Amino acid sequence: MPTPHMLILNHGIDEARRRADSKHQRNLIEAAFQILSEENEKLGFTYSGFALTCLPHKPPSETVWKKDGHNLTLLIQSGVERDGSHVGVPYGSYARFILLFLQSEAIRKKTREIELGKSMRDWMSNMGLSIGGKTYKNVNAQAKKISSCSLTFYSGFNNKELMKKGGFVDGAIAMVDESQDQSTLWQDTVILNKEFYESLSHHPVPLSETALRAIGARSLAIDVYIWLAYRLHCIKGDVEVSWPSLHAQFGSGYSRLRDFRAGFIESLELATAVYPDAKVAVGETGVTLSPSKPPVARLEG
Template sequence: MFTNPAQRSSLVGTIHKLIEEHGKQGALSFDEDRKIIEIAADYMAYEDTGIGFLYSGFAHVGLPHKRLADDLVWQIETDRAVMIVEPGRRAVRGTNPVSVGVPYGSKARLIMLYLQTEAIKTQNREIELGKSLRDWLKRMGIPQGGKSIKDVKEQAERIFRCRISFHFQSGNSSGLINQNIVDAAIFTDDHKDNGKQQFLERAKLSELFYDQLQKHPIPIEEAAIRALNGHSQALDIYCWLAYRLHALKGPTAITWSALKAQFGAGVVRLDHFRPKFIDNLKIALAVYPAAKTEVTKTGVILHPSRAPIAPKIHGIPR
């Protein structure tokens, strides 16, 4: 475990320096964490300099990492926000509607990132999906067949049918935002699946969600998103760091209890959460080498750090 920001930066800097000087295979011969080297190498090798965008509310609270029962509501609460995700329903002819469940895992997060990124880039609530989404997911390292694409379709339906409530707290004031992510969507038969599955071709973000996204976007690197594919908690940590670090005025301590509330919903014991969080923090830092953090016995100290994407360059308010 690292005890100061210099040591933390040294780890990331050493790994990136090893990869630059010796290549991925050469770096793997050193006594460093193999998984971190592979993720850092993937991040460094990705030549596309694309930028993604995320609504800042998702830097405070996140979707579940694992599947819940289809009729369960997801609630996560931190000192800054509470998010409630209610599963939507699908009509079934001749019988009662069925609950489709809340979105979860890394694929749900990638689809959400795509929707938000396209909305910001095009300045339009209407998002083209279909081939455009498949092409983007392919760039992010998602295979385009079999179980993988089936999972994408399932998560897309869960996202487009669910309802999300954000409750924000700031000092003595609080705010409530109730919203669907999507107002309308068009499904078409996917003939490659023999017509047994449907794929979303177009979606229209709800006006409220679109307005909040326009007011509070976080710019993030697509190279980082791609490297973190399959690591949903590390992706949440990366987005949180991208949102918080560049705005800090000085060192800020976050307790293990607060970290568990934000990133460890579903983990009963703090001593089980702590090592898993540290592992995922290392993964996040592998794609955010400028981040300065300090792991202590009582939690994590965040230090002012350069943002992964400079907000002022892209017209994003600080």
């Protein structure tokens, strides 16, 4: 089947939708259409460390999360409640979107102090996460985990601590009572941890917020998109990444390699649907990355 972009460009969106023969294909068509239709692209940002490692996709049973990536290791330790019980490690798409908002605002405004309130509510809504009901509880739970955990990044070359045992924020990301006016759903501001902010400022990865919105609440696809956004414009030639290596980086929650492979390919297809210039080939032994234009114009030139 032609790529979603070619189907839309050659036959129009209505015919492309008609030719989609599965829910997954329809999702790819709609994601590609959002990208092709966007006229006013807005940049988001994330720390480069999250292009090589990632948070859990599902609630981890352990209170310390360790994830190895390409020459990098992420270690996140759960915070504790007053009674000594563990708050838990942040996970899933809600945690990722909260962190993406905080990082994007920090880079755009060049400050550790991030306005929440209406700004965060509007951003979450723009990402398709309307704050209310079950979503309110899920976002609030992840905000608490993000606020209380500590994190360290280690270099894979010499085990050097790239980011010491800090956290994401100083203090807490707190929501007011849900029954109050929606414009005051969040506290006024939060301060990013100094070491996290400095690492982010020195190594930001530009992303397309339209792409993130099109991906939606699919945590693996978010991670794959960030990975491609970081790697594809940096490499000088073709690079094959083996299935075992991909499983080690992205495969938390998949005990069998063949199950991971199927899930990863679907997420990769969605990530490339929102990154039309990505040059990626899936093979028997792994995925081959080829030098590509960056996903957002800011990196060009």
